[in-house]
Amino acid sequence: MSNSDKSNLYTTQFKALSNPHRLTLFRRLMSCCVPGTVCNTDEVTRICVGDLGEGMNIVASTLSHHLKELNRAGLIQMEREGKTIQCWVEPKVLTELASFFAFTESK
Amino acid sequence: MSNSDKSNLYTTQFKALSNPHRLTLFRRLMSCCVPGTVCNTDEVTRICVGDLGEGMNIVASTLSHHLKELNRAGLIQMEREGKTIQCWVEPKVLTELASFFAFTESK
DNA sequence: TCAATAATTCGAAACATGTCGAATAGTGAT
DNA sequence: ATCACTATTCGACATGTTTCGAATTATTGA
Numbered sequence: 541m542s543n544s545d546k547s548n549l550y551t552t553q554f555k556a557l558s559n560p561h562r563l564t565l566f567r568r569l570m571s572c573c574v575p576g577t578v579c580n581t582d583e584v585t586r587i588c589v590g591d592l593g594e595g596m597n598i599v600a601s602t603l604s605h606h607l608k609e610l611n612r613a614g615l616i617q618m619e620r621e622g623k624t625i626q627c628w629v630e631p632k633v634l635t636e637l638a639s640f641f642a643f644t645e646s647k
Numbered sequence: 648m649s650n651s652d653k654s655n656l657y658t659t660q661f662k663a664l665s666n667p668h669r670l671t672l673f674r675r676l677m678s679c680c681v682p683g684t685v686c687n688t689d690e691v692t693r694i695c696v697g698d699l700g701e702g703m704n705i706v707a708s709t710l711s712h713h714l715k716e717l718n719r720a721g722l723i724q725m726e727r728e729g730k731t732i733q734c735w736v737e738p739k740v741l742t743e744l745a746s747f748f749a750f751t752e753s754k
Numbered sequence: 755t756c757a758a759t760a761a762t763t764c765g766a767a768a769c770a771t772g773t774c775g776a777a778t779a780g781t782g783a784t
Numbered sequence: 785a786t787c788a789c790t791a792t793t794c795g796a797c798a799t800g801t802t803t804c805g806a807a808t809t810a811t812t813g814a
Contacts, residue, residue, distance in 0.1 A: 547667065547670060547671070547674075548667070550664070550670060551664070551665050551666065551667050551670050552665075554661040554662075554664040554665040554670070555661070555662075555665035557657070557658070557661040558658050558659075558661040558662035558665045559658065559801085559802080560654065560655070560658050561802090563654060563657060563658050563661070564654070567654075588760085588761095589760075589761060589762095590759095590760065590761080598802095598803080598804095599803080599804060599805080600760085600761065600762085601761090601762075601763080601764090601803085601804070601805075601806095602802075602803055602804070603761090604761060604762055604763085605762090605763095605802080605803085606802090607761095608762085620761095620810080620811085622760095622811070622812075623759060623760055623761090623810080623811050623812060624759095624760060624761085624811095625760075625761065625762095634748045634749070635748070635749075637748040638745045638746075638747075638748035638749045639745075640745075641741045641742070641744040641745035641748075642741065642742075642745045666771085666772080668772090695790085695791095696790075696791060696792095697789095697790065697791080705772095705773080705774095706773080706774060706775080707790085707791065707792085708773085708774070708775075708776095708791090708792075708793080708794090709772070709773055709774070710791090711791060711792050711793085712772080712773085712792090712793095713772090714791095715792085727780080727781090727791095729781065729782075729790095730780080730781050730782065730789065730790055730791090731781095731789095731790065731791085732790080732791065732792095755814100756813105756814085757812105757813090757814080758811100758812090758813085758814100759810100759811085759812085759813105760809100760810080760811080760812105761808105761809085761810080761811105762807105762808075762809070762810095763806105763807085763808070763809090764805105764806090764807080764808090765804105765805095765806095765807105766803100766804090766805100767802100767803085767804090768801100768802085768803085768804105769800100769801080769802075769803095770799100770800080770801070770802090771798100771799080771800070771801085772797105772798090772799080772800095773796100773797085773798085773799100774795105774796090774797090774798105775794105775795100775796095776793105776794090776795095777792105777793085777794080777795105778791105778792080778793070778794090779790100779791085779792075779793090780789105780790085780791085780792095781788100781789085781790080781791105782787105782788095782789090783786105783787085783788090783789105784785105784786085784787080784788100
């Protein structure tokens, strides 16, 4: 992956997290992590679309749109499971984003 | 700081980093870090506004607007030094953003 | 096959953002 | 005081984003 591709990915990911509703959704899915540790690969939280939007004041189509954005940005995964669609965060996504702020990379 | 204030700060900061020009500016200022380590507090890179925009295809007023956004988001500091205005990144900003992705926080 | 549930797609309206050029303001030197 | 240099503010325009409701698709069970 070229440097400009990496930059594009970061801007896309940060844009996805720049909306309050999307940040809320992402944080709900991030809760697979034990405080003070890196995410446990073996126990990733999976939540279906409907449950994810629970208590958020948005209609289904808006929720769907936001999850699609998070997915397009590579921040969350989505997979149909019977009648529902399950969502989760791959731990690698978190470690890579953390490393963006921790290390110098070429400009 | 309340949880919703923290969320607002994060969305503001991610929004600031979601623009390609602003991400480029931020990364130029991030280069105070030694690869594989946390930023060195004693040697923060300071670059003036004009030099920061060097080689980016934007006019001065646009550059100024973007730096103001980064500053409003708390991502960069700005200080007049004679005829120029110097910009830099406080290392604490980087460690706090890295920790967002490394740890679980309350939803 | 039909109905119920879960979720997506589409189009439209309101709102926010990125960009520029022109005008303005601060600083230091002549 | 005036000039050159550095940077910001302002207004305008084009482009993107957020949101909703209505229509559509996918899946399962009766």
